[in-house]
Amino acid sequence: MRVAIIGGGPRGTSVIERLIARANDPNFALTRLARDDGHAPELHIDIFDPYPIGAGQVWRNDQSPWFINNTSARNNTLYTDAEVPLDGGPVVTGPSVAEWAEQIAPALPLADDPDFARELRDVSPWHKPSRRLQGEYFHWVFEQVRAQAPDWVHITTHRATVTDVRGTGIDPQVLTYLPTDADQTQTLLADVVVSAQGFVPDRLADDSVDGTALPARLAADLPLERIPAGASVAVSGLGATFFDFIGTFFEGRGGRFERDAEGTLIYHPSGREPRMFAGSRSGLPHRSQRLNGPDQYAAPSIPLFAPEATAALIEEHRNRHDLTFVDDLWPAFLAQAGTVFRTRAEHLGLDVDFEWERLVDPTLGRDFANADEWNAFIEEHFIREFISLSAPDASPWTGVHQLAGHLRALTERARIAGVFTSEAEQRYIERDLLPAANILASGPPSFRFERLAALRRQGFVQLIGPELRVRAEDDGYTAWSPRVAGSEVHAQYWLAGHQAWGTLSKTEDALLAGWLQRGEATLAPLGWPADARNVHSLAVTPQRLHPITEDGTVLTQRVVIGCVAGQYQPGAGQAAVPHSGGSFLAGTDIAAQVVWERLIDQPHAAENAGIAESNSLV
Ligand SMILES: Cc1cc2nc3c(=O)[nH]c(=O)nc-3n(C[C@H](O)[C@H](O)[C@H](O)COP(=O)(O)OP(=O)(O)OC[C@H]3O[C@@H](n4cnc5c(N)ncnc54)[C@H](O)[C@@H]3O)c2cc1C
Known part of the structure; x- marks a missing residue:
């Protein structure tokens, strides 16, 4: 049985971690069989990426130390916890990036590099790691997991771009890939293919x-x-x-x-x-995060966002699918945001009123008569930013930014739990809430x-x-x-410097372009004008993340996780945050579970198919 993982970034790495977690857990019958009875199934995991496996393209370690992660070290992990809605996989705890940087990295060879050594000396839970340090963490996780693989699980890394995957029905998939050090493509057979490709770039004009x-x-x-x-x-x-x-x-x-x-x-x-x-x-x-301190705030005393209230709200609507964003959440949010804003403004003696639209877009369509007028506007805007940064717990603006971040987190949890009424509701969230919340709560x-x-x-x-x-x-x-x-x-x-990736209809990625062209994948219906939001998602089954073809067939041998199927994985563009219950690790656990079930059903499918495999590059 062979699984091919396309994309060796954090998600691809996490799928392997989820597989090895199962392979090492004695509660899994297959694991016992492999250990006790000697009739071990063989699991071959092949992972493909032209960039270093573990870090992948975004977090590769050959980049400038001036490129940094916007997310704090303590809010970044590849390990599971009790809050992750797992698809049957075991919880395996491990260090966050902050814990790794403080306790483990200083003893690794990377600490001999003066740039890394300097960064490791300054590290704190709220440190924004350089992308290359973050990449070293992902690579370390990959190496840990590889070292923990039992002898019936074989992991092969390929520095290569996958250019095509063909095969439908129950036949093995034929993967075509181009190694970075070769000019000829090679092929490989796989029983299950997992696409974990991240943000794929758009074709350039x-x-x-x-x-x-x-x-x-x-x-x-x-x-x-x-x-x-x-x-x-x-x-x-x-x-x-x-x-x-x-x-x-x-x-x-x-x-x-x-x-x-x-x-x-x-x-x-x-x-x-x-x-x-x-x-x-x-x-x-975008509005900036606060100065020199935690980028998340104490849980607000506002009833809607108190952790118990959020959990109770989700439980109340679970299986009923009758929560509405427009009626149940949005008016309550606006009322509470208005109260917080006005109370804080009054306290600071500021003559400003709460206008949601102006918070999201401060110029609000205004024209400026000359550059001096525009520069005076920026000065005022920057003064407000500095108030927000230096006194975040008193600033009216930060109060609303914080609530917008909480509303985004609440809706993501509710979407993962599937409690909203309809897809239309979810599209309202994607079109109207998320871009605004990103401007207010995910700035530099x-x-x-x-x-x-x-x-x-x-x-x-x-x-x-x-x-x-x-x-x-x-x-x-x-x-x-x-x-x-x-x-x-x-x-x-x-x-x-603007975003130019994720528009799948004009993707540069040959594999996804081929799937779309042949109708083996389709774009998820967008509930809004195509130009309102630049990013598309493949249509996949919500529970198992299998792509759906043009004629409605579900391709059960393929799984798509992350941004490429982002409409079904709320928050797909963000890292896995400890204790957040987010979709990142939930999605990688689904992919591992699909592989695992296939391993139980047909442990030797690809090997028995009688089609010659190419040599793997290790
Ligand atoms: C510039 C940038 C900055 C970011 N900053 C942050 C941040 O500050 N905080 C945060 O939380 N998130 C950030 N993100 C989001 C980031 O994408 C996620 O945090 C995380 O990297 C997603 O992991 P992934 O494995 O799904 O995707 P990726 O990390 O993108 O990994 C996907 C991998 O797939 C490979 N791949 C794609 N197509 C193929 C193919 N056909 N064949 C072989 N390999 C292929 C790519 O080379 C890549 O290595 C940033 C993203 C970008 C692009």
Whole structure:
């Protein structure tokens, strides 16, 4: 019996952990059989990724230390706990990233690297790890799990891209893959195929790559060193990738941030940095997380979000599928958010009123007569941000941000428990709540915001305005905001820092494109105009995550986990958070359970199929 896992990032790694957890648990009959009776079934696990297995593409360890994880070290794990809604797999506890970084990593060879050693010295539960340190954790988990595999389980790693998987019905699947060190594809037979591909990039427009326009890709994939000192750079997008650019161009090129006597952060240039002109749809970064402390807050005393109340609400509606977001949750949320906002504003003597739409989009369609007016608006917005960061428990804005994060967590748990009335309800959540909650509750870490504020004050970074446009010229680019009169700037380079992955209808991934083209996979129906949200999900069965073909057949030998089937796995784009009951580990446990059931039914299917296998690369 052979399972092929496509994608060696955290999810692919977790599927293997879930399989080995079963293989080592004496409560599993098959495990006893293997141990006691000698008639061991053989389980072959083949995992494919062109990037290092464990870390995968996002968390690979050859990237700049200035690219960081937005999630705190204590909120990141690959191990299960009692809150994970498992599909029969055992709970196996293990360290979070914070525990690993404090207790285990200092004794590993990676601690000999000066950058890692420095980071490990500073680590705390609230530390935002560099992506490469995070990748070392995932890799460590993979190695631990591999070492714990019993002798009837064989794990083979392939540094390779899977370009096709064919086969329907009960026949083994034929996998075609291209190893990174070869120019010929190879094939392998597998009884079950698990797609754990993460965010797959969209195809690039033909004209989007040349020497001066760097396409929308992970910052780690862009030749940022090509941009010379003093160059002018237009940046579209103010999300995580924009902050990666800032890290690379300023501290990454030798600049330093220091506080002056009044505590204000000052940037000391190295002379090697470019000048950045940046904008986005809203013209402002997402609201920042709080300064120097926990990025989660004490459980609110608000009844709707108290942990017992959330659990009781889910229990009350379990199996009845009659909870509505629009009637049961949203009005209660708005009423409570309004009360929190007004009470805190009154307490601080601030003359501001609660307007949900304005919190989510501070410019709210306003046009600006000139750059001075726009800059004055930013100043005011940044002052509010600093109040939120430095006094989060008193700030009216933070009070609402916190509640939006709690509402998102509550709806995710309720969706995983399947208690909402209908799919239409869930689409309302995806279309209206989640983007707003992401803006309010998933912004940059506070130190990244503070650095941006310093760089902007000192003229190294200019925010251009909302609805950013960029036009190619003979000698570079013009960037401007149609909502800020006179905002045009000329730049020599253009860096696309906006999201350009996850739109499956134009995916660059040959495997998924092939499935869609042949009708072996379909897109989940979107309940809203296609352009309202850029990301699509494959249609899969909600319980077992099997893809559904164009003619409605359920392909039981394939399982799709993570972002590619994100509509069925709330919160698919986020890490596994300890004790959150989130969908990440629930999904990987489903994939392992599908493999396990197949192993019980047909332990030798692929081996007996009589089709020659290629040699595996180990
Ligand atoms: C730039 C960026 C920053 C992020 N920052 C955060 C953050 O701060 N906090 C957070 O919680 N989450 C963050 N995320 C979300 C992140 O995707 C998840 O936390 C997590 O990595 C998802 O794990 P995964 O295994 O599902 O996907 P991934 O980590 O994306 O792994 C999928 C793997 O599949 C491989 N793959 C894809 N197609 C194929 C194929 N055809 N053949 C072989 N291999 C293939 C890829 O190379 C990749 O390594 C970020 C994502 C990105 C892109």
